[in-house]
Amino acid sequence: MTKVSNEIKEQLSLEQVVEHIRWDEGLVPAIVQDVDTREVLMMAYMNRESLKLSLESGETWFWSRSRQELWNKGATSGNVQKIVSLKYDCDGDTLLVEVKPKGPACHTGAVTCFHNEIIGMPANEAGQAGTEESADSSTASSSSSSAQRRFEVLAELESVIAERERERPEGAYTTYLFDKGVDKILKKIGEEASETIIAAKNKDNDELRLEVSDLMYHLLVLLQERKLPLDDIMSELSRRHERPRRD
Numbered sequence: 659m660t661k662v663s664n665e666i667k668e669q670l671s672l673e674q675v676v677e678h679i680r681w682d683e684g685l686v687p688a689i690v691q692d693v694d695t696r697e698v699l700m701m702a703y704m705n706r707e708s709l710k711l712s713l714e715s716g717e718t719w720f721w722s723r724s725r726q727e728l729w730n731k732g733a734t735s736g737n738v739q740k741i742v743s744l745k746y747d748c749d750g751d752t753l754l755v756e757v758k759p760k761g762p763a764c765h766t767g768a769v770t771c772f773h774n775e776i777i778g779m780p781a782n783e784a785g786q787a788g789t790e791e792s793a794d795s796s797t798a799s800s801s802s803s804s805a806q807r808r809f810e811v812l813a814e815l816e817s818v819i820a821e822r823e824r825e826r827p828e829g830a831y832t833t834y835l836f837d838k839g840v841d842k843i844l845k846k847i848g849e850e851a852s853e854t855i856i857a858a859k860n861k862d863n864d865e866l867r868l869e870v871s872d873l874m875y876h877l878l879v880l881l882q883e884r885k886l887p888l889d890d891i892m893s894e895l896s897r898r899h900e901r902p903r904r905d
Contacts, residue, residue: 680751685704685721686752687703693756693758700764701771712741716741718731735817736760738761741755741757744756760887760889761887761888765814767812767814816887818832839883843880853869854873
């Protein structure tokens with residue numbers, strides 16, 4: 659069995675765990691939580707086989723009720739979830755999976771699937787009274803959240819492109835690119851880069867916006883063709899930003 663964490667190694671054997679879980683038609687809800695931020699990322703279902711695969715691989719596996727098949731989170735998008743611990747609650751009818759996620763959990767590109775806030779909830783007095791410190795903290799958190807949302811569309815587009823490569827829907831332009839192969843994708847990137855340069859030289863920002871968007875889309879198609887996750891690019895940019903500057 660692959661080493662997941664000391665905590666998982668100390669858990670009961672799979673056979674013992676199965677006996678303690680209250681399966682509902684062979685399934686049990688699994689709540690996935692970021693072990694560092696404590697944010698709840700998603701909820702899916704596990705059956706006995708996906709639980710076994712999760713423990714053995716150290717990555718989350720679930721059972722899709724709509725497709726009636728096992729699925730490994732991130733197998734297509736690259737947004738895998740490395741398991742740190744796996745627990746069941748006091749009633750044995752829910753699992754808690756603490757993970758270190760690589761990329762967003764939601765297929766929309768959002769960090770968490772729980773991003774649709776219900777507005778209009780009454781504010782309590784303590785919340786209204788708030789200290790200056792909590793207000794500053796809230797502002798900082800809001801700014802951070804806004805910064806994350808700025809790039810959600812890239813993660814969502816990456817997910818859609820991965821789905822197009824996997825399913826190859828007839829008539830889709832992305833399907834056409836994957837069918838033609840890397841040479842066609844590279845040719846399109848060259849064309850879009852040239853058109854971006856021309857738009858910039860012409861000082862036409864409307865045209866530049868369109869051409870840069872086309873260029874970024876084709877770059878994401880190339881990354882998917884090469885199976886290089888966008889997260890790896892972002893990590894590289896982050897590393898470069900952290901290096902000592904010479905200017």
